[in-house]
Amino acid sequence: MLNAxxxxxxxxxxxxxxPLPSYINRVYDLQAxxxxxxxxxxxxxxxxxRDALQDELDFVADCAVDEIPVVPPxxxxxxxxxLVFDGIYIAVYPRRLxxxxxxxxxxxxxxxxxxxxxxxxxxxxxxxxxxxxxHPGATISDHVDxxxxxxxxxxRHADDFDDIAHTILDRIHxxxxxxxxxxxxxxxxxxxxxxxxxxxxxIIDFDDMMMGPPVQDMWLLLPGRLADCRRExxxxxxxxxxxxxxxxxxAQLVEPLRAMRIIYFLAWCSxxxxxxxxxxxxxxxxxxDFWQREVNDLRTQLQYIEETLR
Numbered sequence: 001m002l003n004a005x006x007x008x009x010x011x012x013x014x015x016x017x018x019p020l021p022s023y024i025n026r027v028y029d030l031q032a033x034x035x036x037x038x039x040x041x042x043x044x045x046x047x048x049x050r051d052a053l054q055d056e057l058d059f060v061a062d063c064a065v066d067e068i069p070v071v072p073p074x075x076x077x078x079x080x081x082x083l084v085f086d087g088i089y090i091a092v093y094p095r096r097l098x099x100x101x102x103x104x105x106x107x108x109x110x111x112x113x114x115x116x117x118x119x120x121x122x123x124x125x126x127x128x129x130x131x132x133x134x135h136p137g138a139t140i141s142d143h144v145d146x147x148x149x150x151x152x153x154x155x156r157h158a159d160d161f162d163d164i165a166h167t168i169l170d171r172i173h174x175x176x177x178x179x180x181x182x183x184x185x186x187x188x189x190x191x192x193x194x195x196x197x198x199x200x201x202x203i204i205d206f207d208d209m210m211m212g213p214p215v216q217d218m219w220l221l222l223p224g225r226l227a228d229c230r231r232e233x234x235x236x237x238x239x240x241x242x243x244x245x246x247x248x249x250x251a252q253l254v255e256p257l258r259a260m261r262i263i264y265f266l267a268w269c270s271x272x273x274x275x276x277x278x279x280x281x282x283x284x285x286x287x288x289d290f291w292q293r294e295v296n297d298l299r300t301q302l303q304y305i306e307e308t309l310r
Contacts, residue, residue, distance in 0.1 A: 004085035005030060005040050005092060010077040023277070025207070029095060037095035038074070042088055050082065053089055055128035056206050057081045059183050062122045068115070069202035071096050098194030098202055103221070106235040112193065112221065113239025115201050116185075120214050121244050123183035127211060134186070134212030135176050136260055140169045143267035152270050157291040164298045165263060168305065172256035175309055179213050179250055186210040188217040214246065219254040225304070226254045255304040262298060 002013050011032045018029040026042040043053060057073055061081070064072040073081040073091040083090040103109060132139065144165045147153060153161055185192070186208040194202040218236055222229045233251075240246055269285055272278040284290050 001026075001028065001040070001042065002030070004042075004083075004088070004090060005038065007085060008076045008078075008083040008090060009038075009074065009092060011036075023272075039093045039095050041091045041093070043090070045088060048089075049130055050089065051130035052128075053091075054082050055131050055183075056209050057091060058126075059123065059128065059209050060206050062125060063119055063203075066118065066122045068118045068122060069196070069200055070206075071202070071204060096194075096196070096202070098196040098199075101190050101193040101195045101201060103190065103232075106231065109232050109235035110239035111201055113218075113236040114242055115193070115203060115239075116188065116214075116217050116236075117240040117243035119185060119203060120182060120217070120240075124244075126183070128183050128209065131183075132186075132208075132210040132212075133181070134184075134210050134216060134257075134260070135181070136169055136173050136256065137176075140165065140260060140263055143263050144169075146267050147270055150270060152273075152286060153291055157288065157295065160295045161291065161298075164295060164302065168256075168259050168263075168298065168302055171302070171305055171309065172259070175253060175256060176213070179253070180247065181211045181213060184210060184212045184214060184217045186212065186216065187220070189220045213250050213253055213257075214244075215250045215253055216257055219257060226251060252308050252310075255301065255308045259298065259301045259305060262294075262301065266294065 002015065002017060005011075006013055011034075014031050014033050016029075016031040020027040020029055020039065022041075024044050024047065026044075028040050028042075030038045030040055032038065048056075060070050060072050063070045071093050073093050075081055076083045076092070081091060083092065101108075101112070103112065144162065148158055148162055185203065185206060187205065188203070192203060192205045194204060196202050218233075218240070219226065221236070222232060226233060237246055269278070269282065273286065278285075
């Protein structure tokens with residue numbers, strides 16, 4: 001790993017390598033002999049194509065051009081930001097300090113809205129052709145088929161899950177038609193927002209960036225259902241619309257997007273079931289009780305969708 005980064009950047013490292021939290025990829029805090037600090041991200045092989053990874057780095061670069069507080073990757077010795085060593089793709093970043101944002105006031109919500117609005121201005125300028133398209137017709141069916149065909153559910157749970165998942169798909173599919181899709185962060189929760197104190201807010205970890213409706217980057221931040229968070233939502237929009245108009249009609253997509261995220265996460269977990277770390281974190285995943293809870297949660301979610309989509 002040290003050799004890979006030294007070769008890519010043309011620098012000498014002093015041997016310090018501290019693993020940082022990251023489930024899918026491998027991320028390390030490194031130090032060079034001149035005391036400069038770097039964060040090296042080794043992408044898990046087979047998860048994304050080269051073009052999809054380049055879409056991520058291009059999005060971050062576009063944000064940096066607009067002076068949005070992101071951390072763009074370092075250009076390697078060969079003139080590229082997406083580096084490769086022994087068949088593994090790597091991106092290396094300068095180390096930046098900050099603490100996870102705590103949203104404690106309506107002013108904080110407005111600050112976050114301004115940041116997301118600026119990110120979406122940059123995101124709207126071009127497409128990410130190799131990334132996920134967050135339309136239910138392009139995602140839910142594949143996730144459901146993977147779970148059922150892979151044998152992750154059995155008996156009545158399989159039938160019940162198949163029925164409720166496709167009922168949700170049929171109900172929400174048309175709601176996404178004629179909705180603006182742009183490059184979005186895709187996983188915009190407080191864990192990916194840093195408060196750098198005097199330097200303001202920063203947004204990190206574009207690993208799950210995708211093409212989708214802008215509202216996706218907003219509802220994940222809310223502490224509850226949209227109907228119960230109107231003050232926070234209005235403050236968020238207040239900041240957002242200082243930079244970009246928001247389509248109020250797309251607020252009805254929040255509950256459909258929540259259902260899509262539930263199904264996506266189930267499919268994501270199914271790819272990790274043989275990973276030792278996953279088994280220790282989710283010991284009951286895949287059990288009868290687990291699937292009963294998930295089916296019940298999706299039934300409840302369908303009720304919220306019916307109340308939202310009129």
